Amino acid sequence: MRRYAARRAAALVATLFFVSALVFVVVRILPGDPAALIMGTEGSREASDRLRESMGLNRPLPVQYVEWLARALRGDLGRSIQYDLPVGELIASRLPVTLPLALMAAAFMVVAAVPLGLYAATRHRRAGDYATMILSQIGISVPQFWAGLLLILLFSVTLGWVRSGGFEGWSSGVGAALRSLLLPAIALGLFQAAVLVRATRSAVLDVLREDYVRTARAKGLSELRVVGRHTLRNALIPIITVAGIQLGQLLAGAIVLESVFALPGLGRLALGAITARDLPVVQGVALFIASTIVVINFAVDLVYTVLDPRIRYE
Amino acid sequence: MRRTAALVVVLAALLAVAVVPVATPAQAPRALVVQSQTEPPGLDMTATPATATSGVIFYNVQEALVKVDRHGKLVPWLAERWHTADNRNYTFFLKKGVRFHNGRELKAADVKYAFERALNPETKHPYAKDYEAIGDIIVKDDYTVTFALKSVNASFLQNIARAGSVIYPREAVETMKSHPIGTGPFRFEEWVRGDRIVLTKNPDYHVKGLPHLDRVTFRFITDPNAVLAALKAGDVDVSLFGLGPEHVQDVQKDARFQVLVGDTTNDVILAMNNSRKPYTDVRVRRAMTYGINKSDVLKGAMFGMGKILGTNVDPLNPYYVDMSKVMPYDPAKAKQLLAEAGYPNGFDTVLKVAPQYYYTVRSGEVIAENLKKIGVNVKIEQIEWGQWLSRVFREADFDLTIIGHAEAWDIKNYANPKYYFRYDSPKFQELFAKSEVTVDDRARRDVYVQMQKLMVEDAPVVWLFMHPRLAVAKKGVQGLWKDLPASAADLSEVAWAPAK
Numbered sequence: 001m002r003r004y005a006a007r008r009a010a011a012l013v014a015t016l017f018f019v020s021a022l023v024f025v026v027v028r029i030l031p032g033d034p035a036a037l038i039m040g041t042e043g044s045r046e047a048s049d050r051l052r053e054s055m056g057l058n059r060p061l062p063v064q065y066v067e068w069l070a071r072a073l074r075g076d077l078g079r080s081i082q083y084d085l086p087v088g089e090l091i092a093s094r095l096p097v098t099l100p101l102a103l104m105a106a107a108f109m110v111v112a113a114v115p116l117g118l119y120a121a122t123r124h125r126r127a128g129d130y131a132t133m134i135l136s137q138i139g140i141s142v143p144q145f146w147a148g149l150l151l152i153l154l155f156s157v158t159l160g161w162v163r164s165g166g167f168e169g170w171s172s173g174v175g176a177a178l179r180s181l182l183l184p185a186i187a188l189g190l191f192q193a194a195v196l197v198r199a200t201r202s203a204v205l206d207v208l209r210e211d212y213v214r215t216a217r218a219k220g221l222s223e224l225r226v227v228g229r230h231t232l233r234n235a236l237i238p239i240i241t242v243a244g245i246q247l248g249q250l251l252a253g254a255i256v257l258e259s260v261f262a263l264p265g266l267g268r269l270a271l272g273a274i275t276a277r278d279l280p281v282v283q284g285v286a287l288f289i290a291s292t293i294v295v296i297n298f299a300v301d302l303v304y305t306v307l308d309p310r311i312r313y314e
Numbered sequence: 315m316r317r318t319a320a321l322v323v324v325l326a327a328l329l330a331v332a333v334v335p336v337a338t339p340a341q342a343p344r345a346l347v348v349q350s351q352t353e354p355p356g357l358d359m360t361a362t363p364a365t366a367t368s369g370v371i372f373y374n375v376q377e378a379l380v381k382v383d384r385h386g387k388l389v390p391w392l393a394e395r396w397h398t399a400d401n402r403n404y405t406f407f408l409k410k411g412v413r414f415h416n417g418r419e420l421k422a423a424d425v426k427y428a429f430e431r432a433l434n435p436e437t438k439h440p441y442a443k444d445y446e447a448i449g450d451i452i453v454k455d456d457y458t459v460t461f462a463l464k465s466v467n468a469s470f471l472q473n474i475a476r477a478g479s480v481i482y483p484r485e486a487v488e489t490m491k492s493h494p495i496g497t498g499p500f501r502f503e504e505w506v507r508g509d510r511i512v513l514t515k516n517p518d519y520h521v522k523g524l525p526h527l528d529r530v531t532f533r534f535i536t537d538p539n540a541v542l543a544a545l546k547a548g549d550v551d552v553s554l555f556g557l558g559p560e561h562v563q564d565v566q567k568d569a570r571f572q573v574l575v576g577d578t579t580n581d582v583i584l585a586m587n588n589s590r591k592p593y594t595d596v597r598v599r600r601a602m603t604y605g606i607n608k609s610d611v612l613k614g615a616m617f618g619m620g621k622i623l624g625t626n627v628d629p630l631n632p633y634y635v636d637m638s639k640v641m642p643y644d645p646a647k648a649k650q651l652l653a654e655a656g657y658p659n660g661f662d663t664v665l666k667v668a669p670q671y672y673y674t675v676r677s678g679e680v681i682a683e684n685l686k687k688i689g690v691n692v693k694i695e696q697i698e699w700g701q702w703l704s705r706v707f708r709e710a711d712f713d714l715t716i717i718g719h720a721e722a723w724d725i726k727n728y729a730n731p732k733y734y735f736r737y738d739s740p741k742f743q744e745l746f747a748k749s750e751v752t753v754d755d756r757a758r759r760d761v762y763v764q765m766q767k768l769m770v771e772d773a774p775v776v777w778l779f780m781h782p783r784l785a786v787a788k789k790g791v792q793g794l795w796k797d798l799p800a801s802a803a804d805l806s807e808v809a810w811a812p813a814k
Contacts, residue, residue: 032700036708038355039440042363042721045708045732047440054438082355083507084491093507149539156547164547165540166533167509262535262544264508272508275670276355277700 008301012294019290020072020283024065027274027282033057034081034277055081068283077287078280082273087284090269097167098258098265100178102250104185105192109250110243113193117200117239122227124205132197139194144253148187148260155183165262184261188253192246199242203235210234236307244300248293344528346791346808347549349541351556353508353534358490359477360432363440365720365801368477369554370511370532372802375415376480376496379406379425380471382722386630386799388471392420392481392497392520401466401753408457412520414483415501422459426451427484429461429474441478444469466751468758472723477801499525499806509534519806526793526809545571545786552787552794554803558672559617562784572787575619576796579628579722580781582620582673584681585715588774589736593713597655599773603641605648605688606681612779615676619784623777625769626725630799633762640770648688660689665714667694668702674716677778681716710734718781722799725765728774737774 035052052058071078077087120132156164162179170177207213208231216230217223255267266285273281304311354367359376373381381391390396393406412420429451432439439445447467452460463470473479486495494502497520500513513530533550535541538561544550545565557565565571586593586602593599608622621629624637652660665682667674675696682692692714697705706712712734719727729746731738742765749761783798793807 030700031704032698033704033708036703037700038362038364040363040703041707041717041719042440044440044443047438047442048708050435050438084356085507090507145537149543152540152543152547156549157543160547164543164549165535166544166549169506259537260540262509262533262537262540264506268508272353275699 005302008298012291012298015294016287016291020069020287021065023283023286024068025061027277027279028061028064030277032277034279037277038081068280072287077284080273080278080281082276082278082281087280090281091266091284091288094264094266094269096170097181097263098251098254098267101181101185101188101254101258101263101265102247104178104181105189105250105253106243106247108185108189109193109196109246112189113196114200114239117197118204118227118232120197120201121204121208122223124208129201132201136194136197139190139197142190144187144191145256145260147190148184148257151183151187152261165260167263167265181263184257184263187260188250188257191253192250196239196242196246200235200239203238204231207231207235233307237304240300240303240307244296247296251289251292344526344810345531346527346529346805346810347531347533347551348803348805349535349544349550349553349556350532351534351536351541354511356491357494357502357505357511359480359494360428360437360439360482361491363478368801369803370513371494371496371498371502372477372480372800373498373804373806374500374513374530374802375494375498375502376482377498378475378477378479378481379408380475382475382800384795384797384799384804386632386797388475396471401468402463403460404463404470405454405458405460408459409520410457412497413518414486414497415495415516416483416486418483418485420481420483420497421456422453423456424481424483425459426453428479428481431487432478439478441473441476444473444476444478466753468750468753469723475800500527500530521806525806527805530805545788551791552785554785557784557786559619559782559784562619562786563617565786570789572789572791574783574785574787574794574796576783576785576798577621577628577630578720578781578783578798579630579724579801580718580720581623581626581628581724582677582716582718582778582781583623583626584677584776584778585712585717585735586775587710587712587714587734587736588738589710590713592655592657592661595655596772597651598657600641601648601651601655601688602685602690603648603773603776604644604651605690606684606776606778607643608638608778609643610684611677611680614680615673616779616782620782621780623780625766625777626719626728626775627762627766628722628780630797631723633759633766635763635766637766637770641773645684645687652688652690657689660691662691662693663713664693664695665716666697666702666706666712667716668699669696670699670702671718673718673781677716707734710736716778720781720801722801725762728765728769735775737772739768739772739774742768742772 033052035048035055038051039048068078080087080090083090116132120129123129152164155161162183167180168176213226213230216226254265255271258265258268270285350369352366354370355364356362357367357371359368359371377392379391379393381389383389392409392412394409396404396406398404408422414420429445429448431437432442433445447463447465447470448461449464450462454460480496482490482496492505499516499519501516503512503514505511511532515525515528519525535544538557541553541556542561545553562573566573586599588594612618612620612622622638624640627634665678667678669675678694682694685692706715726746727733728737729743745761745765749758752758752761785794787794790811792809792811795804
């Protein structure tokens with residue numbers, strides 16, 4: 001197990017190294033120069049040339065990369081061009097929005113999808129199953145930003161229960177903060193929940209066909225025990241695999257929904273930084289998201305061994 | 315299995331309970347929440363020309379010696395008056411008792427410092443060129459400062475009224491990017507990156523009785539649908555930028571809101587690359603003007619809001635002459651001109667537009683349709699804003715493009731042969747140079763009239779329309795500017811109507 005963890009850690013470092021190089025090259029070969037963007041159509045060409053020089057963007061690419069990497073290894077991700085703040089600090093300031101948002105969306109996804117999937121599987125080819133599948137089909141088809149807007153229209157504009165967007169900050173109280181994240185979390189989790197319902201249903205259906213389920217039933221166990229103890233646990237491996245991938249997708253989905261709900265999260269930071277060619281921020285956020293996804297995958301692999309003791313990584 | 319079903323019901327109930335109704339906190343009567351489309355790329359107006367920055371800071375937090383008021387007139391501001399005998403030496407008499415937000419009084423030395431810093435190439439001021447005429451800045455006493463110009467410069471007063479000409483305390487220069495200090499009606503309080511900027515009332519403001527508001531919050535909401543929702547839910551009071559004409563029409567039907575449709579200095583143009591064939595030929599350029607139905611464009615892109623333009627001098631400019639009907643839509647004439655230029659069957663061309671500005675794409679579609687009738691086949695290529703700035707604006711790698719030029723008095727760009735549309739007319743350059751040294755108002759107007767006529771004749775670009783100001787405010791918000799002669803959102807005179 002320890003050797004396995006060490007191997008995975010080495011792979012993690014290699015992945016991050018690769019991601020950092022890729023992002024670095026991609027954002028720099030994109031046409032569009034941060035100095036020109038800052039000066040827009042109104043600043044003079046000379047002013048933007050001087051700015052470009054002072055930003056160090058005229059030096060050779062490999063030199064810029066090595067310098068950036070050396071600093072990043074010491075934990076210094078550079079300074080945002082747009083905000084004039086350390087990138088690390090900026091990312092940290094956005095996490096209190098995006099992290100709870102993603103976690104709430106994930107909670108919504110699991111809490112809504114797993115029971116529904118189980119329910120559909122046990123009602124295979126009956127009305128309950130079809131109703132669930134239609135619901136899930138709708139959930140998959142509705143674009144996230146549109147779901148977000150519909151939720152805003154209903155709960156803020158018509159009913160006036162929650163704010164239409166924005167984030168007051170945790171200092172205004174945990175309840176208020178959670179409330180401003182509630183609609184975006186539901187909008188964000190909806191699509192993923194719809195996908196997970198299907199994954200759960202088919203995983204459970206597979207297990208229900210197993211001999212040991214028939215045996216359990218034959219023993220006279222209650223249906224709840226059969227499904228809860230014998231079926232669900234064995235169906236969890238494919239479910240966890242899908243859910244792990246979805247956690248990463250939640251971070252990506254946050255980019256769209258944070259704009260719709262005007263939330264100052266990581267996704268909006270990334271989007272703004274790409275438009276403004278705030279290169280240090282783009283690199284920093286990409287690296288951060290990549291590491292998070294790699295870590296989630298790593299955690300999922302470890303969870304397998306807990307769920308199924310037969311799995312060994314030696 | 316009934317348990318599973320029960321579980322689902324309980325969860326649904328839990329979710330419903332989580333969305334408990336909450337009373338929106340009562341809006342303090344003297345606070346205003348303003349939606350802003352783009353978050354500023356830093357708050358230092360001496361480092362960025364971004365309108366997102368001046369839209370928050372200019373006139374609210376920082377001010378200049380003179381000000382362009384809501385009618386587009388130049389009025390004394392931090393200087394209570396100025397004097398010039400020879401149009402070379404301008405003496406400004408500063409208002410006494412004007413205090414920066416850090417409590418220190420504004421003195422003539424601060425004025426000298428701000429302009430010397432702007433002229434220093436080390437500081438990368440975006441408008442350094444505008445101050446080139448300044449030879450020397452002489453502090454006579456604490457409240458008197460003289461600018462000695464190298465030569466007569468008719469734009470001098472305009473230039474020191476710009477956003478880049480604000481006066482700030484030298485001790486705060488290092489932190490201007492994130493915490494600007496000035497003399498304005500509001501103090502900068504906080505910038506929650508990604509969410510909002512908060513300004514609070516400056517109780518020592520040098521204009522007695524102003525401002526009326528205690529607190530102004532600029533919230534950054536980019537998505538127009540989200541802006542509409544925020545307005546309708548009562549989360550923002552005013553939207554200054556970001557709503558398109560289709561949204562404004564929707565709000566106009568709602569009795570809770572007032573819609574302000576006004577004039578701006580934003581001229582939307584179809585630029586042709588004058589250094590690239592076939593646009594090197596003036597007949598082709600004229601044919602393009604005759605071949606485009608500008609009122610179709612205005613209807614298609616702006617639902618008819620805005621004004622059709624004939625040149626780059628906008629209706630807010632004091633020297634504006636209405637040239638919009640000089641070259642009316644005339645496809646037959648356009649075809650004839652194309653035939654004369656050697657293109658009887660028209661030609662293929664590429665239009666590059668940046669969808670960041672919705673009106674560019676929409677106008678492009680109407681124009682492509684118009685031009686098809688005279689045999690010009692336009693292929694529309696959408697590129698991202700950063701690419702547009704590098705490829706079109708910097709490198710002039712384009713045939714056609716559409717963009718709005720928001721700066722006031724930007725006719726100077728036509729006198730710059732290196733500007734991206736590459737219009738190179740010695741005659742125009744000569745006229746412009748003359749306008750810059752003609753101080754007498756009537757004589758200067760004459761030169762401006764000549765320039766506008768020459769522009770129409772040379773047709774270096776097709777001037778489409780003036781982009782209107784489209785602002786939405788709750789009923790009860792008073793004192794907003796209707797027109798936008800300056801790139802600012804002056805909130806000093808804004809107040810809530812007394813409750814009935």
